[in-house]
Every structure is written in C-alpha cells, then in structure tokens.
Amino acid sequence: MFDDWEHAKQTSVAAFYLPILEQKMSLPESEIRRERHCSSFFGSKKGILDVEELKILKKRLTEEKEVEWINEIAWWCDADLFSYMTFRIARPLFNFTLSPDGEDRTGNCANADPFVNIDNVLYNPQGLKPIHRHHYMGYPAIGFTRLCKGEDVDILYKDEFLYYRFLKQPEERPKQIKPPTIVAKSNRLIKKLLDKVNQIIF
Structure with a gap:
C-alpha cells in the first residue's frame, strides 16, 4: 500500500530503464509505471517475502543482471529497490494516487503541496479532501x-x-x-x- 506520485516521474529519473523493461517483460510503459513507488509509506504483512524468494531476487539481480533494469541515477535509493522487488514478486499493490476514487488522490508532501488545516486535520485545498499522510520529504x-x-x-x-x-x-x-x-x-x-x-x- 502506497501513497505517492513516483509513477509520474520523468523517464530520465524513473526507477527503471523503461525501454528495457518494455522489451524484457512485453509490457507497456503505462503498466510498468503503475508499479513504481517510494518506500516512505510501505505497508505489508510480516513475512510477505520468504527466504527462498529473496534468494531468487538476489540471483536475478546479480547472476541474471536484472540490476541493469534499475536506473543508475536511482540505484542507491531504497525506494527503487522496493519497486524492483514488488515488480518482480507479483504481490497485490494499491497506490492511493492511482485510485479510481478521486477522494483518495491527494497531495502529501509538506514541502511541495499546499494544505488547509481544519481542526488539526490537513486537507487538499481542491474540494477539501483529507490527506492520508503528511510526507516531510527533504x-x-x-x-x-x-x-x-x-x-x-x-x-x-x-x-x-x-x-x-x-x-x-x-x-x-x-x-x-x-x-x-x-x-x-x-x-x-x-x-x-x-x-x-x-x-x-x-
């Protein structure tokens, strides 16, 4: 479960080399982008990845050179490693910013998004939608x-x-x-x- 707009980043700074993934996975860029997310609101169940799956991911990254799928600009970021992992292990994902419900698609960055405070609850100024989290990025x-x-x-x-x-x-x-x-x-x-x-x- 995520609440971020990483999927909307420009291709040059996206987590993955999108053309490579399009070719390797036979998926359109739009579908690959939906799997892109940050790590600051990463919710999952304990034990969602077992030891064998981690070994498989490690082998794919190193021996099968899937590390080359990850944009070198972003490689040292934990968010991009999480994106790779969730992309490869096929677990269900939900990103509030991609929700069909417009009430879910709110801002969240303290240093970028304007909010309105009503009784200590922050709202997007457009339609006064309550935000799900407040991200103090930076x-x-x-x-x-x-x-x-x-x-x-x-x-x-x-x-x-x-x-x-x-x-x-x-x-x-x-x-x-x-x-x-x-x-x-x-x-x-x-x-x-x-x-x-x-x-x-x-």
Whole structure:
C-alpha cells in the first residue's frame, strides 16, 4: 500500500530503464509505471517475502543482471529497490494516487503541496479532501529533534507536527517556540565547516 506520485516521474529519473523493461517483460510503459513507488509509506504483512524468494531476487539481480533494469541515477535509493522487488514478486499493490476514487488522490508532501488545516486535520485545498499522510520529504531528522525541544525550525506545518507528536503527552510539548541562540547557530556553523574540512582532507 502506497501513497505517492513516483509513477509520474520523468523517464530520465524513473526507477527503471523503461525501454528495457518494455522489451524484457512485453509490457507497456503505462503498466510498468503503475508499479513504481517510494518506500516512505510501505505497508505489508510480516513475512510477505520468504527466504527462498529473496534468494531468487538476489540471483536475478546479480547472476541474471536484472540490476541493469534499475536506473543508475536511482540505484542507491531504497525506494527503487522496493519497486524492483514488488515488480518482480507479483504481490497485490494499491497506490492511493492511482485510485479510481478521486477522494483518495491527494497531495502529501509538506514541502511541495499546499494544505488547509481544519481542526488539526490537513486537507487538499481542491474540494477539501483529507490527506492520508503528511510526507516531510527533504527535512533532516535533527530539525524535528530541535523543534520538539522548543526551537523554531524552518519546517512547514510544524504546528500540525507538534500537535500529533505530543497528542498523547501534551504536557511534554514545548510551551514556547523560540529561535536558536547566537551561540547555538555559531557552534553549528563551526561544526559544519570542520566537517567539510575533514571531508576534503580525508
């Protein structure tokens, strides 16, 4: 089960070399694209893949060179490996963004899709459809750690995040959100510069 628009990516950055798969699998590009998905909302049953199936997938990737099906631009991404696996093991998939029900086809990216907050529930502005998940793609984890400690961080929909993060422990939610101190910002800048120097040297 997925909720993403990876299937709509341009051919040059798609997970698979689509012409190769069209030829090898005798499938149209449109059908191959439907199998493309990310890994941030990957729901399945425990044990859906057994050891033998994993061995078969490994053999196909290495000995049968199906690794060449995966776009080298995307190869080191877990999402593309998941896409390959689900494409090859023929398990039922459901992607909300491909649902025949228009209410399912909502945005989900915090840094790209505009949403309307109504009683701490986010909705697509078109028709006020409630979204299924909120994907904070592109935001580093440290930003959320700092936000939870009361630091003002440049994260869209941070009030909604804090509401649900502390829904069951409201007493632990920071009472105030304040900008980082000059000392904190200076220390982070120094650390960033030192890390960069270390990378160049070593």
